[in-house]
Amino acid sequence: MKDCLFCKIVKGDVSSYKVYEDENVYAFLDVANDVYGHTLVVPKKHYENLMDCPDRTLGKIMASVKKIGNHFVNDCGFEGYNTFNNNGKSAEQAIMHLHFHIYPRKTNDGIKISQDFGKQEKSLEEISKELYFEDEKTEKLDFSSYREECDVLYTDGACSGNPGKGGYGGVYLPKLNSNLECQEFSGGDDNTTNNRMELMAVIEGLKLIEDKEESGFKEKGEKVKVYSDSAYVVNAFNQNWLNNWKKNGWRSSGGGEVLNIDLWKELLSLTEKREVEFIKVKGHSDNALNNRCDALATSYYKE
Ligand SMILES: [Zn+2]
Numbered sequence: 001m002k003d004c005l006f007c008k009i010v011k012g013d014v015s016s017y018k019v020y021e022d023e024n025v026y027a028f029l030d031v032a033n034d035v036y037g038h039t040l041v042v043p044k045k046h047y048e049n050l051m052d053c054p055d056r057t058l059g060k061i062m063a064s065v066k067k068i069g070n071h072f073v074n075d076c077g078f079e080g081y082n083t084f085n086n087n088g089k090s091a092e093q094a095i096m097h098l099h100f101h102i103y104p105r106k107t108n109d110g111i112k113i114s115q116d117f118g119k120q121e122k123s124l125e126e127i128s129k130e131l132y133f134e135d136e137k138t139e140k141l142d143f144s145s146y147r148e149e150c151d152v153l154y155t156d157g158a159c160s161g162n163p164g165k166g167g168y169g170g171v172y173l174p175k176l177n178s179n180l181e182c183q184e185f186s187g188g189d190d191n192t193t194n195n196r197m198e199l200m201a202v203i204e205g206l207k208l209i210e211d212k213e214e215s216g217f218k219e220k221g222e223k224v225k226v227y228s229d230s231a232y233v234v235n236a237f238n239q240n241w242l243n244n245w246k247k248n249g250w251r252s253s254g255g256g257e258v259l260n261i262d263l264w265k266e267l268l269s270l271t272e273k274r275e276v277e278f279i280k281v282k283g284h285s286d287n288a289l290n291n292r293c294d295a296l297a298t299s300y301y302k303e
Pocket residue numbers: 001004005006007008045046047096097
């Protein structure tokens with residue numbers, strides 16, 4: 001943002017006293033210089049405040065806020081710290097670029113953050129009735145009707161540009177009568193391909209199941225069904241491509257080296273430990289689970 005003071009500070013067009021910097025945030029001393037070490041942590045990318053900051057980005061910003069606060073405690077002789085942030089002009093946000101204040105604190109330092117607001121006339125019960133809400137998204141995500149006699153994975157990969165920034169997502173559905181819960185997983189890579197993300201989705205799903213086995217939450221080596229919309233992944237198993245590649249020293253029928261050997265080898269070793277049935281689903285249609293996986297995968301690069 002052109003006229004934003006904090007954007008100018010991040011770019012170095014306006015000078016500041018830097019405390020810390022990483023790929024996501026820039027942290028500097030508040031010009032007020034009121035409390036010793038009063039630090040402002042701002043995302044390098046311009047967001048007005050929490051209301052328009054994507055969840056995943058916010059997670060990274062908060063991790064940096066914690067890192068800076070912990071540095072004050074671990075390395076600078078403080079015992080604790082306050083963090084706070086204002087969202088919206090009515091909430092006293094002065095600079096409309098998301099920022100978190102950090103006040104390093106010591107016992108009896110004379111700083112008084114908490115203010116006595118008196119008492120509300122309404123009871124807590126009344127207020128909670130007025131304010132209570134449930135997250136609609138979490139409520140709708142009930143996958144239990146998709147569970148089957150064996151463990152099931154739904155997986156998807158996606159890329160913005162090919163190659164480009166990509167993500168993968170999946171849903172693990174434990175077999176019927178299992179005490180385990182359905183579970184989502186996702187991840188991504190800044191420079192990858194669609195096919196690699198499709199492969200990663202299956203690999204991470206099978207690893208998730210393996211982790212549960214290692215921790216004793218389920219029996220080892222049970223069958224898994226994998227639903228994927230990737231012909232590349234499904235056909236490699238169902239049309240014997242993989243076995244042929246292996247036999248030919250990882251050369252394709254055209255003679256060239258097979259792409260993504262690293263991931264194919266990893267996937268192959270995972271599928272050798274159990275029966276894995278691959279089922280091709282139509283992508284981006286009305287399969288709720290496939291759509292959910294797609295949303296998880298694309299969320300990685302949409303932010
Ligand atoms: Zn800005």
